[in-house]
Amino acid sequence: MALTTGSQGASATPATDFYTNVLAGLLSAKGWTQTVDSPVSAVNAGTTGPVRVWKGPDNDIYCLLELDDTNVRIRMRTSEQYDTALHQVKYPAPGNSGAMTPTVNYAVSESFLTIFQAVGVGQLVGWVSIPTPAAGFSYVTGVRAGGTGQSLVVIGTVSAGVSHWGMLGRLTNVFAEGGGASIVFLASRSSGADDDNSWSGAGARTSREPQSTASVTIAFAFRVAQSWPPSNVAELGGSAANVHKWITKMVASPSVLHGEGAASAFSAIRTHLGVIKDSIVFSIAASTSADQGNTVTVGSTVYTVLGYMNSVSGGTGFLGFAVDGSVF
Numbered sequence: 001m002a003l004t005t006g007s008q009g010a011s012a013t014p015a016t017d018f019y020t021n022v023l024a025g026l027l028s029a030k031g032w033t034q035t036v037d038s039p040v041s042a043v044n045a046g047t048t049g050p051v052r053v054w055k056g057p058d059n060d061i062y063c064l065l066e067l068d069d070t071n072v073r074i075r076m077r078t079s080e081q082y083d084t085a086l087h088q089v090k091y092p093a094p095g096n097s098g099a100m101t102p103t104v105n106y107a108v109s110e111s112f113l114t115i116f117q118a119v120g121v122g123q124l125v126g127w128v129s130i131p132t133p134a135a136g137f138s139y140v141t142g143v144r145a146g147g148t149g150q151s152l153v154v155i156g157t158v159s160a161g162v163s164h165w166g167m168l169g170r171l172t173n174v175f176a177e178g179g180g181a182s183i184v185f186l187a188s189r190s191s192g193a194d195d196d197n198s199w200s201g202a203g204a205r206t207s208r209e210p211q212s213t214a215s216v217t218i219a220f221a222f223r224v225a226q227s228w229p230p231s232n233v234a235e236l237g238g239s240a241a242n243v244h245k246w247i248t249k250m251v252a253s254p255s256v257l258h259g260e261g262a263a264s265a266f267s268a269i270r271t272h273l274g275v276i277k278d279s280i281v282f283s284i285a286a287s288t289s290a291d292q293g294n295t296v297t298v299g300s301t302v303y304t305v306l307g308y309m310n311s312v313s314g315g316t317g318f319l320g321f322a323v324d325g326s327v328f
Contacts, residue, residue, distance in 0.1 A: 003142040003154070003304055003325040005293060014132040015067040015074050019052065022141060023065065023074075023155070030145040031057035037084040039067075044087045046116035047075070053082060057146030061170050061184050062089065063153050064115060066127070072134050075127040076155065077115065078168035078184050080207050088112035093168070093186035093205040093220070095119065095126025100219035102209040108220060126205045128166035128188040131159040140292055140304065142328030144169070150277055154323060156292050156306045163292035163307030164194055165321070171206065171257070171274045183208045185257070187224055187276070189307050189321075203309055204257055224309050225319060226253035226281055252282040252298050255309075255321065278324040281309055290320035302326075 004026060011017045032054045039050040049068035056062070062082040066075040079089035094100070094108040098121035103110050108124050117125040131137070137157045144152035156165035171183040187204040188194045204222045212219075255276040280303050282296055290308040297303070303322035 003140055003328050005140050007136065007138045009136045011134060013069045014072055014134050015069045018132050019065060019067050026141060026143040027054050030143040032143065035082060035084050037087055040087045046114050051115055056151040058151065061151050063168055072132050074130045074132055074155065076130065076166045076168055076186065077125060077127050078186050080182055080184050083112050086112050088114055089125060091207045092125045093184060093207050095123040095205060096121060099215050099217045101215045102213050102219060104213060106208040106212065126186060128186055129194055130155050130157055130166050131164050132157060133159050140306065144328050158292050163290060165189060165306035210259065222257040222259055224255050224281065225258050227256045252280045252296060255279040255281050278327045280322050281319040284318050284320050296322050
């Protein structure tokens with residue numbers, strides 16, 4: 001199996017067409033099923049466009065795709081649970097921009113929540129925005145079935161030469177401080193154009209905050225980065241003045257979620273949560289070097305580039321993000 005790549009031509013309803021012609025078939029083929037109330041109307045969801053709700057094969061994750069033809073985009077959301085009568089989510093990946101206090105179960109809330117949540121402090125449901133330009137676009141998509149305990153959905157598009165992408169999935173391989181195995185995550189290019197509030201540069205949000213029921217700055221926010229980060233990695237991606245200072249020490253690394261802190265330097269990051277399976281980050285000098293659809297080969301595994309992840313904490317350069325296309 002492999003990622004699905006292609007292009008869509010001009011359309012007056014680009015988000016709906018992309019979903020109907022590409023995404024729905026991939027989800028169904030991999031054992032994901034739509035809930036009985038899908039599509040949820042914009043009125044019931046509180047959103048701009050209708051929301052298609054898909055349940056993972058292991059019944060432990062929900063993928064919510066808002067088809068927003070008005071703003072030519074698909075907004076991705078995820079949660080651990082979903083109520084088809086209320087049309088609401090429980091234990092979602094949030095999108096808050098400030099400190100929050102996790103519940104006794106390390107979650108953002110113990111209640112069912114309206115799908116749309118306004119941007120800002122206390123935002124309990126987050127989203128990733130994937131552009132679907134009316135003039136047409138290229139795309140890279142993939143859906144992974146359950147069975148191993150981890151389901152994944154990847155959607156990437158290129159708009160005006162910029163690689164945009166989003167990923168949601170289950171995070172089962174957590175470190176000891178992760179707390180439980182129910183965690184779902186939502187990740188994207190760390191940019192205010194791609195997620196609901198730039199997520200403080202973190203790049204990923206999770207449904208659980210590791211072993212904390214106290215107020216946490218940038219709670220549920222995690223930086224997707226290399227596995228073994230030393231403090232203040234200067235010039236990881238290289239620069240004109242200091243060419244690839246650290247490149248010989250890390251060409252590519254498994255993608256690890258590091259708990260974001262008030263400061264972005266790795267020395268201030270509070271904890272490690274887990275590994276995003278079958279994905280890597282790699283160092284680059286400029287974000288434009290991470291072109292969607294390019295490949296990075298590590299050993300015998302070929303990884304497909306989705307785009308860049310974020311800037312390097314404590315240094316200069318960027319981290320590109322790529323996935324093993326063979327698992328989709």
